[in-house]
Amino acid sequence: MSEEVKKFKITIDGQETEVAPGTTILEAARQIGGKSVPPAMCYYKPLETSGGRCRTCLVEVSKGSEADPRPMPKLVASCRTGVMDGMEVKNLTSEKTQEARKAVTEFLLVNHPLDCPICDQAGECHLQDLGYEHGVEQTRTEFERRTFEPEDIGPYIKLHMNRCILCARCVLAANQLTEKREHGILFRGDHAEISTYLNKALDNDFYGNVIDVCPVGALTDRTSRFASRVWFTKPMNASCSCDKCSGKAVLWMKGDEVIRVTARQDQYGESEEWICNSCRWDKKDVKYWNIEGPRHIDRHSVISLNHYQKAADEPVLLDNPMAKQISTKDEAQAEEQK
Numbered sequence: 322m323s324e325e326v327k328k329f330k331i332t333i334d335g336q337e338t339e340v341a342p343g344t345t346i347l348e349a350a351r352q353i354g355g356k357s358v359p360p361a362m363c364y365y366k367p368l369e370t371s372g373g374r375c376r377t378c379l380v381e382v383s384k385g386s387e388a389d390p391r392p393m394p395k396l397v398a399s400c401r402t403g404v405m406d407g408m409e410v411k412n413l414t415s416e417k418t419q420e421a422r423k424a425v426t427e428f429l430l431v432n433h434p435l436d437c438p439i440c441d442q443a444g445e446c447h448l449q450d451l452g453y454e455h456g457v458e459q460t461r462t463e464f465e466r467r468t469f470e471p472e473d474i475g476p477y478i479k480l481h482m483n484r485c486i487l488c489a490r491c492v493l494a495a496n497q498l499t500e501k502r503e504h505g506i507l508f509r510g511d512h513a514e515i516s517t518y519l520n521k522a523l524d525n526d527f528y529g530n531v532i533d534v535c536p537v538g539a540l541t542d543r544t545s546r547f548a549s550r551v552w553f554t555k556p557m558n559a560s561c562s563c564d565k566c567s568g569k570a571v572l573w574m575k576g577d578e579v580i581r582v583t584a585r586q587d588q589y590g591e592s593e594e595w596i597c598n599s600c601r602w603d604k605k606d607v608k609y610w611n612i613e614g615p616r617h618i619d620r621h622s623v624i625s626l627n628h629y630q631k632a633a634d635e636p637v638l639l640d641n642p643m644a645k646q647i648s649t650k651d652e653a654q655a656e657e658q659k
């Protein structure tokens with residue numbers, strides 16, 4: 322008879338949940354759901370060894386564990402720190418965490434161009450969301466930003482190195498989805514850049530997925546560049562019979578035209594299943610697809626607005642009966658006005 326594994330109790334922003342040993346703080350927060358989930362610019366659950374690079378997911382551990390209740394001396398990366406039994410974590414409720422996130426956002430934007438008005442990722446860019454929540458209005462840096470010329474990586478992908486935040490998700494995706502490793506991050510420090518040899522490694526049926534994993538507009542689909550702002554398109558769940566992948570994708574439509582095809586992504590922008598290049602690029606026509614219906618975009622995003630429903634402002638609590646709802650600012654204000 323298999324022994325039942327004792328679960329670890331963790332409290333995040335006053336909300337309690339139980340997780341299996343080995344779970345990270347970030348995954349525990351996702352189990353609770355809502356606004357206590359730290360943002361993650363480099364962690365990507367379907368990619369092994371992702372995380373630990375961007376520091377946007379920093380949280381304060383105010384109690385290490387039941388056995389050793391001392392707080393952790395520094396903020397920790399929640400995507401790489403395992404839960405201990407009795408651990409208490411502060412994310413939204415920690416001033417230190419919020420300050421650190423602001424600093425990390427500023428750091429990520431030091432070299433990032435503010436070209437959202439012409440960037441194809443605008444509206445679904447995680448850095449844009451982060452900048453909106455934690456960014457400062459003015460830059461404190463005077464030196465020139467590092468600049469690169471945009472490059473074509475094969476016929477379908479454009480690399481805008483200026484926008485890259487070196488999260489390494491594309492490197493891991495190409496590495497884990499292709500057979501040979503001929504790419505990566507070249508150089509170190511502020512000279513670091515994504516190798517253009519990426520195109521050599523990308524001779525594979527699944528290389529288009531590097532576009533979907535990029536949290537910013539550094540890797541974009543050349544076949545749909547500048548075709549439409551994402552919020553003017555309608556995402557539709559669609560499926561086709563495909564012998565390379567599951568054939569389950571999202572068609573981004575404008576009228577009857579398929580602007581682009583992407584993998585289906587969850588509320589954290591992570592692909593549920595990789596799609597093949599043939600579905601992504603050869604089938605940009607409704608005749609290849611069975612349209613299942615509108616795709617609900619779970620993330621708080623402009624894409625969800627004006628289409629099917631207004632994005633809810635309240636924290637969403639997932640299946641966890643122990644979780645308590647955190648008051649949102651609006652609720653607190655409403656209470657005050659009573």
Ligand code: SF4
Pocket residue numbers: 484485486487488489490491492515534535536537539540
């Ligand atoms: S190109 Fe995109 S996915 Fe690749 S490292 Fe840069 S930001 Fe990350």
Ligand code: FES
Pocket residue numbers: 360361362363364372373374375376377378379398399400401
């Ligand atoms: S998401 Fe944890 S360090 Fe990037």
